Amino acid sequence: MSEKDRKIRVAISIGDYNGIGIEIILKTLKEKEITELFTPVIFASTKLLSHQKDKLNLDRINFQGIQDASQIVDGKINVVNLWKDTIEVQFGKVTKTAGEHAFQSLKAAAQSVTDGFTDVLVTAPINKDNIQSEEFKFPGHTEYLGEVWGGFPLMFMVAEKIKVGLVTQHVPVSKIAQGITKKSVYSKIQQIHKSLVEDYTVQKPKIAVLGLNPHAGDNGLLGTEEQDIIIPAIERCKKEDKLVYGPYSADSFFTSDNLEVFDAVLAMYHDQGLIPFKTIAFDEGVNYTAGLKYVRTSPDHGVAYNIAGKGIANEESFKEAVYLALDLFKNRLDYAELTKNVLQHIPLKLEKGDNKE
Known part of the structure; x- marks a missing residue:
């Protein structure tokens, strides 16, 4: 399959795993037919995702574990294993380790888009406090992506x-x-x-x-x-x-x-x-970061610690974020195709007897 013909690859960062991020990701991907629309690539670990999958009784979801974004298998729910250790999830609690892992997931997912292994980025909610570090000194996703991808990011809330x-x-x-x-x-x-x-x-x-x-x-x-x-x-x-x-x-x-x-x-x-x-x-609202080289979308809500781990989080905004990312990617390709200069200047060859003035 050529690069042009393959399904769009969606890089997904998990956000704060003590919140509802992984739950809404898994609920969005629970239908078997989802991989016919696009190829999901989650940046986390199969251990972490399997733990929450079992808790939510989402038995139909199967993961394709890979070690690097260069190994993505189209038509599968790919999980790039960023960590080998078992992570202790503490639903509803703010922890430093959750912030550290949230940043590692975001950084790797954004880099995969830059490197061309994935096409768009969809981010689950972060806690803007516990993600702060020497590497991440930004008010949120918008400003961080403006730094690493370049451009002038615009927070564009769309529905x-x-x-x-x-x-x-x-x-x-x-x-x-x-x-x-x-x-x-x-x-x-x-x-x-x-x-x-x-x-x-x-x-x-x-x-x-x-x-x-x-x-x-x-x-x-x-x-x-x-x-x-x-x-x-x-x-x-x-x-x-x-x-x-x-x-x-x-x-x-x-x-x-x-x-x-x-x-x-x-x-x-x-x-x-x-x-x-x-x-x-x-x-159904989506946070779209316009003004960047690549497409990034996110649900319009936060980590929702108060309902984390209860299995009652509504995934509709995250699902809309995924579908919007796909549409925007296609629209950008169509716009680039329509506006490129396909007509090159070709000098006319004068026939014998034509006026040469």
Whole structure:
């Protein structure tokens, strides 16, 4: 089988194994037919996964244990064995070792995409505290992948009904205003526009931009960031023939009518965009890191220690993350094929008697 014809290979990092990460991974892969759609490659150990598989009574799942990503077997659920030791799982507890293993899984999975052994990355939730180390000093997956893959990562929360991008991501509330500049707002609009065109095949995207202050500043009465920063960034985009509108007041924007009009929304900070997003699309919502060379998706929830090990975690968001990664990978290939210069300049050979002037 040629590289072009093989199924898409999905690298999967397990996140914090004391949370629900492995449970939602296994539930997503439990149907035998799943390997007809893609080839899963989980970065962990067969011992760890078998322990949780038995606990969840998922007897139909069989693993193909390999030692390196170069040994992937298509049509199987591959497990790259990163560890040989038996791991003590402590559901619901925050442990240093769980954070260390979460990082090892993420690092190896991301590297496999870089090396071309896998095609896309889907990440299970991490604990942003216990994963911190000398190698991982980032607020989350988004910033880490921006470092190792290069590019300008955009946290793009996506679902069928709503897509939300953020200007500032994982920063304290006290520092949000410092991150709102003409350059940052403009660049995030550009990233959303580029993703909608290349990843979602929207020819003329319509993008709504929210204000920073209550009531979008009320013409300067409640803050001047809208007039001084956000509106100039929007006007610049309009001069480039982009359909960008706003700033809108965040408290009244997220209605069904508005969401039908726009292809995506740019929020100024984390909670401004994610509270309405998770309210509207929690089960099927996906965290997509746009703006990178490779596709990375993740469920839109955290480690959920409170239900870990109970077998009641909902895998729908993780499943949607996998399917979205497959769709985005295909869309990127199609876009690259459609936009490449297939017509080369061929000098015309003049026939005898043609005018040579």
